[in-house]
Structures are given as structure tokens and as C-alpha cells.
Amino acid sequence: MLLLAFDTATPAVTAAVLDTGTGEVLASADQIDARRHGELLLPTVDAVLREAGVAKERLGAIAVGVGPGPYTGLRVGLATAAALGHALGIPVHGVCTLDGIARAARDGGFVDGPFLVATDARRKEVYWARYDADGVRVEGPAVDRPAEIDEKLATLPAVGAGALLYPDAFPGALEQAPAHQSAAALAAFAADALASGAELPSPSTPLYLRRPDAEVPKNYKTVLPS
Amino acid sequence: MAADEPLVLGIETSCDETGVGIVRGTTLLADAVASSVEEHGRYGGVVPEIASRAHLEAMVPTVQRALDQAGVKASDLDGIAVTAGPGLAGALLVGVSAAKAYAYALGKPLYGVNHLASHICVDQLEHGRLPEPTMALLVSGGHSSLLLTEDITSSVRSLGATIDDAAGEAFDKVARLLNLGFPGGPVIDRYAREGDPKAIAFPRGLSGAKDPAYDFSFSGLKTAVSRWVEAKRRAGEEVPVRDVSASFQEAVVDVLTRKAIRACKDEGVDHLMIGGGVAANSRLRALAQERCDRAGVTLRVPRPKLCTDNGAMVAALGSEMVRRDRAPSAFDLSADSSLPVTDTHVPADHDQLHRLSE
Ligand SMILES: [Zn+2]
Numbered sequence: 001m002l003l004l005a006f007d008t009a010t011p012a013v014t015a016a017v018l019d020t021g022t023g024e025v026l027a028s029a030d031q032i033d034a035r036r037h038g039e040l041l042l043p044t045v046d047a048v049l050r051e052a053g054v055a056k057e058r059l060g061a062i063a064v065g066v067g068p069g070p071y072t073g074l075r076v077g078l079a080t081a082a083a084l085g086h087a088l089g090i091p092v093h094g095v096c097t098l099d100g101i102a103r104a105a106r107d108g109g110f111v112d113g114p115f116l117v118a119t120d121a122r123r124k125e126v127y128w129a130r131y132d133a134d135g136v137r138v139e140g141p142a143v144d145r146p147a148e149i150d151e152k153l154a155t156l157p158a159v160g161a162g163a164l165l166y167p168d169a170f171p172g173a174l175e176q177a178p179a180h181q182s183a184a185a186l187a188a189f190a191a192d193a194l195a196s197g198a199e200l201p202s203p204s205t206p207l208y209l210r211r212p213d214a215e216v217p218k219n220y221k222t223v224l225p226s
Numbered sequence: 227m228a229a230d231e232p233l234v235l236g237i238e239t240s241c242d243e244t245g246v247g248i249v250r251g252t253t254l255l256a257d258a259v260a261s262s263v264e265e266h267g268r269y270g271g272v273v274p275e276i277a278s279r280a281h282l283e284a285m286v287p288t289v290q291r292a293l294d295q296a297g298v299k300a301s302d303l304d305g306i307a308v309t310a311g312p313g314l315a316g317a318l319l320v321g322v323s324a325a326k327a328y329a330y331a332l333g334k335p336l337y338g339v340n341h342l343a344s345h346i347c348v349d350q351l352e353h354g355r356l357p358e359p360t361m362a363l364l365v366s367g368g369h370s371s372l373l374l375t376e377d378i379t380s381s382v383r384s385l386g387a388t389i390d391d392a393a394g395e396a397f398d399k400v401a402r403l404l405n406l407g408f409p410g411g412p413v414i415d416r417y418a419r420e421g422d423p424k425a426i427a428f429p430r431g432l433s434g435a436k437d438p439a440y441d442f443s444f445s446g447l448k449t450a451v452s453r454w455v456e457a458k459r460r461a462g463e464e465v466p467v468r469d470v471s472a473s474f475q476e477a478v479v480d481v482l483t484r485k486a487i488r489a490c491k492d493e494g495v496d497h498l499m500i501g502g503g504v505a506a507n508s509r510l511r512a513l514a515q516e517r518c519d520r521a522g523v524t525l526r527v528p529r530p531k532l533c534t535d536n537g538a539m540v541a542a543l544g545s546e547m548v549r550r551d552r553a554p555s556a557f558d559l560s561a562d563s564s565l566p567v568t569d570t571h572v573p574a575d576h577d578q579l580h581r582l583s584e
Contacts, residue, residue: 038319042326042557056331071275072316075282079323086286087300087331204283212275 001060002026002052004084005187006045008037008077009069009097010119010161015044016183017052020060020191026052028184037073041080059090063190063200065181066094067207068127068141069119074206081203093190094203098129098141098160100186101178105159106135107185110177116153118146118162118170126162127209143209146170232304232548235292235328236541237285239321240313240341241368242266242277244284247538248296248303249545252350256295257531257538260284267408271398272367274314281320289328292537303334305554307544310338310572311565313368318561326557335554337544338572340382340565341535342371345501347378347546348539352528357497360526363486365510366502366534367394367409370482372440372489373567378543379550384567385489386440389432393478394504396444400451400474404467414471415507421472423509426454428477433484440489447477479510483517490523499526506530547571 006015013036016028027048031040049056064081067074085092098117105111111131118128121143129140130153139153146154146162146169156172161180163173178185193200201207231251238245242263248256262280266272293300308325311318322338329336346362362373370388375381391399394411401410406417428450431443451474458465490498500514505527518525532538547554556574565572 036560038323039558039560041323042330046330046557071278072319075278075316075320076323079282079285079320080327082282082286083289083324083327084331086289087328206279206282208279212273212279 002054002058003061003063003187003191004045004049004059005063005183005190006041006077006081007065007097007100007181007183007186008041009065009067009074010181012180012182013037013040013044014181014183015041015048016187017048017054018184018187018191020194023188023191025184025187026054028182030182032180034073037076041076045080056088059088061090062092063095063187064092064203065097065100065186066201066203066205067097068121068143068209069097070122071208078203078206092203093194094201095186095190096129096137096141096201096207097181098127099137099189100181101160102131102135102137103189104182104185105174105177107188108177110159110174111157114156116156116158116163116170118158118160120162120165126166128162130156141207141209232545233298233302234305234307234541234544234548235289235303236307236537236539236544237321237325238309238341238344238535238537238540239281239317240309240311241317241535242272242280243535244281244288245535245537245540246288246292247536247541248292248298249351249538249541251545251549252354252542254351254538255298256292257536258288258292258295259536260288263409271408274316277314278316278320281317285320285324300332303332305335305337305544305548306332307337307339307540307547309341309344309540310555310559311341311562313341313563315561315563318563322559322561326559330557336557336559337547338555338559339540339543339547340567340570342369342373342567343375343378343382343570344539344543346373346375346382346499347543348501348532349499349526349528350542350546351538352532353526356499359495360497360499361486361490361493361495363482363498363500364502365393365482365500365504367398368392369502370442370444371567372486374489374493374495379546379552379570382567382570386438386442386485388442388444390443390445391448393442393444393482394502396448396478397504399448403452403455404465404470411504411507414475415509417468417471418475418509421466421468421470423472423476425466425469426473428473430477430481433481440485442481442485444478447474475507475509479507479513482510483514486514487517487521487523491521496522497524497526501528501533503534505533
């Protein structure tokens with residue numbers, strides 16, 4: 001099956017086409033531009049499909065990163081995936097964005113024991129998750145201030161831009177490991193999960209992890225001088 | 227309905243309504259709307275992040291509902307139109323992302339169009355093609371504008387707009403002051419029907435001889451209503467909600483219609499259309515009709531459901547773009563929260579058009 005994968009939950013705008021039969025990544029593209037997910041995603045999807053020589057009608061499924069990640073960018077990927085899946089009549093599978101980064105770190109040989117993945121959640125917080133030696137997520141995803149993460153965990157090897165951003169909190173941050181998401185790794189993770197029958201998160205339930213910022217207005221303010 | 231007229235699906239997500247409409251030419255085939263208004267109620271106004279989350283959830287089901295309603299296949303469409311702006315940035319981006327994906331997957335041209343021009347163009351679904359020129363008064367919670375259009379696909383000019391609150395915002399704030407809930411427009415309209423519009427002389431903003439002829443201001447009016455109501459409350463008297471509603475509403479619609487008629491006369495335009503959510507206001511409709519009749523201007527007001535934000539209006543403008551052979555948008559189309567009203571649509575530049583046709 002031909003699997004199209006993309007993710008917009010980190011500063012990366014990344015897309016890839018994977019042949020799940022052979023495990024071969026037919027094409028992939030990664031750009032880092034946190035402010036232009038909306039402009040860049042569809043042209044990037046088009047570019048990888050062209051490079052792979054795959055007509056969109058031949059796609060069998062879509063895998064999309066469901067976060068956690070800054071909401072506006074995250075929604076670009078999810079809205080795109082939902083509409084593509086609907087129009088093409090193919091299933092859309094969600095993947096926790098941190099699982100993609102974890103997969104890339106393991107496939108790249110940067111980790112072999114337990115480790116953390118942390119991305120930038122802004123507002124001095126990180127989105128993070130903990131993985132065991134087999135690369136299985138055992139804790140998270142969660143959003144916290146780096147200093148609030150249990151010290152025993154925070155000293156594990158850590159990958160991702162969130163770990164690099166707070167070296168004091170993450171002394172095990174691995175500078176050489178990929179800092180952002182890559183859709184090729186996301187696709188590989190999704191393909192394995194689908195093959196093994198593992199459950200993937202619903203693409204219609206983004207991992208926001210925070211409630212919307214909204215304040216109930218205070219009681220009516222008087223305008224007459226008191 | 228002419229079978230050869232362009233069949234277009236339109237997506238609107240600029241505020242709190244997820245709208246998907248389908249039109250063929252000037253014929254409305256489907257108008258599906260999912261609203262998050264109830265979730266915003268307790269905040270007294272639209273919360274952008276709540277709206278954006280709701281758009282994402284509602285998008286695909288609303289598109290499917292529109293296709294079912296219209297009884298057409300997605301593959302039969304001649305184009306996909308979407309509100310590119312103005313509006314809430316994050317909310318717009320959900321619609322724009324989905325529209326691009328639909329256009330791409332279906333192999334159809336994409337038209338990023340202007341929300342305000344769409345509000346004007348929707349009247350074509352009710353009263354047939356817009357006369358050229360047409361004066362438009364757009365009034366809602368987000369806008370209060372006087373616009374002159376010579377060609378809805380390419381020429382819309384702003385004559386005036388609110389310098390502070392939008393008209394609908396003033397309704398919301400006064401409704402909150404009177405503890406009538408959110409949104410304020412419909413409930414104030416209802417109370418006003420039983421009140422005396424002349425009971426309280428509220429100010430008419432920017433109506434002096436030296437004031438800008440076509441601009442609006444509702445902030446002073448809102449403050450005047452607050453002061454009046456507070457004074458009553460402090461004196462321990464009961465607030466006459468019906469009279470306050472009627473007098474406030476009269477002040478708003480008096481200024482709106484007066485300035486709109488004046489613009490028609492000054493510009494020699496004999497058709498006035500009124501759109502936006504506040505166009506549903508019964509007193510605005512009645513007074514506009516009265517004054518248009520007196521001035522020899524033909525009034526066009528679409529039915530209330532087409533006046534509020536919806537996908538049909540976007541589809542109506544998209545269909546007109548196809549009919550007049552306007553250039554489609556590129557797939558790097560961005561959502562522009564402050565898209566100028568003069569940008570009726572966002573065409574691809576010349577180089578991009580070449581790439582699109584590859
Ligand atoms: Zn509107």
C-alpha cells in the first residue's frame with residue numbers, strides 16, 4: 001500500500017510517501033518554517049507525490065501527526081488530512097507526533113536505551129513523552145515546565161527541539177539527533193502500527209493537551225464615576 | 227436553472243460558523259452550517275481558539291452534508307471556493323487548508339475569495355445577478371461597512387466603515403448590559419418590537435455636518451446606553467428593557483440607513499443591498515425599505531439565513547469567478563486575517579498559473 005504521511009505539529013513542514021509493502025520511502029521533504037505551515041503543506045504534499053511518481057488516486061491511506069503541538073500549525077495538517085481522506089475515499093490514521101520523532105531517533109541510532117522526546121510547547125513549557133528501551137511510549141504525551149519534570153526522568157537521554165531549548169533541565173539532550181519531525185519516520189511508525197494491529201490515535205482528536213484560552217468576562221463594568 | 231452554469235462548493239470559516247454551500251450559477255443547492263455559537267455564549271463573544279477547534283471537527287461532516295443536500299457528486303464540481311479573509315486568522319486557516327486539499331484531491335480549481343465580497347454576492351442567490359453598480363451596507367458582529375461594487379469579482383471599493391465597534395458588537399454589548407444573553411441582535415429586536423423607539427434620545431454617532439459622511443461609530447452610543455441604564459439602577463428604578471432596546475436599536479438603524487441612502491444619492495447608485503447578520507434585524511429592514519422607497523432606490527436584502535456567515539455566499543462568489551473566467555488561486559494560498567476589501571479574490575501570480583497548468 002502507498003501511504004502518504006505528513007505532520008505540522010512542530011516547526012517542520014514535512015511529508016513523505018512510503019510503500020508499506022517494501023518499507024521503502026519513495027520520497028520525502030522536510031522544511032523548517034514554523035510560521036508558514038498553511039502556505040507550505042499542500043505544495044509539499046504535491047512535491048513528494050510527484051517525486052515518488054505516485055498519482056494521488058493510488059494512495060491507500062494517510063498518516064498525520066495529531067500533536068501535541070502549537071494549535072494553529074497542528075490544525076493545518078489535520079484539516080488537510082481529513083479533507084484529502086474524504087475526497088480520495090481513503091482512511092486517515094493519526095500518529096502521536098512525539099512517536100514519529102522517537103522513531104527517527106531510534107532508526108538513526110541515536111538512542112538504544114530508555115529516552116525522552118520533548119518539543120517546544122512555547123510559554124516556557126515542553127510537550128514530552130518517555131520511551132522504554134524498545135522504543136515504546138510508556139509515559140505522556142504531557143505538557144509541563146521543564147523544571148517540573150521528575151529529575152530522574154529528565155536526566156535520561158532526550159531528543160527533540162524542546163530538550164535542546166532547555167539544556168539545564170535536560171542534561172541528556174542529544175544534539176546530533178533530529179530536533180524536528182520527519183514524515184518518513186512518522187510513516188514508518190504508522191506502517192508498523194497498522195501491520196501489527198496496534199491502535200493509533202483518532203485523527204479527529206488532536207492532542208491539544210491544554211484548554212483553550214478563554215475568560216468568562218468579569219461582571220459588567222460601570223462607566224459612571226462612582 | 228441553467229445546467230451549464232458553474233457548480234461550485236464554498237467553505238466559510240472566518241468566525242464561529244462552519245459553513246459549506248453549493249451553488250450552480252445563481253441557484254442555491256445546499257447551505258450547510260455548523261455553529262459553535264453556544265460554546266461562546268458564556269464568554270459573551272467569540273473565542274478564537276474555541277471557534278478554530280470547532281471548525282476542524284465540523285469540516286468534513288459539513289461538506290458531506292452539503293453534498294448530500296445538493297444531490298451532487300464532488301467530482302461534478304467546477305471549483306472549490308473558500309474565504310481567504312478577512313476574519314480570525316486561526317479559524318480561516320482551517321477552511322483554507324481543507325479547501326486546498328479538496329481542490330487538490332478532486333483536481334478542481336481553487337478560489338480564495340473575500341468574505342465581504344461574498345456577503346454582497348450572496349444576494350444573487352435570492353434576487354438574481356447584482357445590478358452594476360450596487361451599493362452594499364454590510365452590518366454584523368464583525369463588520370459595519372459601506373461598499374460600492376461595479377463588478378463583484380474584481381471591483382469593490384470601501385466608502386466608509388466603523389471607526390470603533392461593529393454594529394452587531396453594539397447589540398451584543400447592550401444585550402449583556404440588559405442581561406439578555408448572547409448573541410444580542412435577535413433578542414434586542416424582539417424586545418424592541420414592544421418598546422417605544424422615541425422613549426430615550428440616544429446619540430447618533432458621526433452624524434454632524436463635519437463628520438465623515440460614510441463612517442460609523444457605535445462606541446459612544448453604547449456608553450450612552452450604559453450611563454442611562456446605570457442611572458436608573460442607581461436610583462433603584464426598574465430599567466424599561468423594551469424602551470431601551472427600541473431606542474438603542476432606532477439609533478443604530480437610523481444612522482445606518484441614513485448614511486447608506488446618502489451614499490447611493492452621492493454616487494448616483496440606485497440599488498442598495500444590505501447583508502451581514504444585523505441585516506436580519508426587522509427594524510433595519512423596515513426603515514431601509516421606507517427610506518429607499520422615498521429615495522427611488524431599489525432595496526435588496528437576502529433572507530436572514532443568507533445574511534449571516536455561511537458557505538453559500540462563498541460558493542456564490544466562487545461561481546461568479548468561474549463564470550467570469552477569473553484566475554484561480556495557487557496551492558500556497560494563505561489565510562489573510564486583514565485581507566483588504568478591494569482584494570475580491572486572491573489569484574495566483576502569473577508564474578504560479580503556469581505551474582498549475584503543468
Ligand atoms: Zn461576515
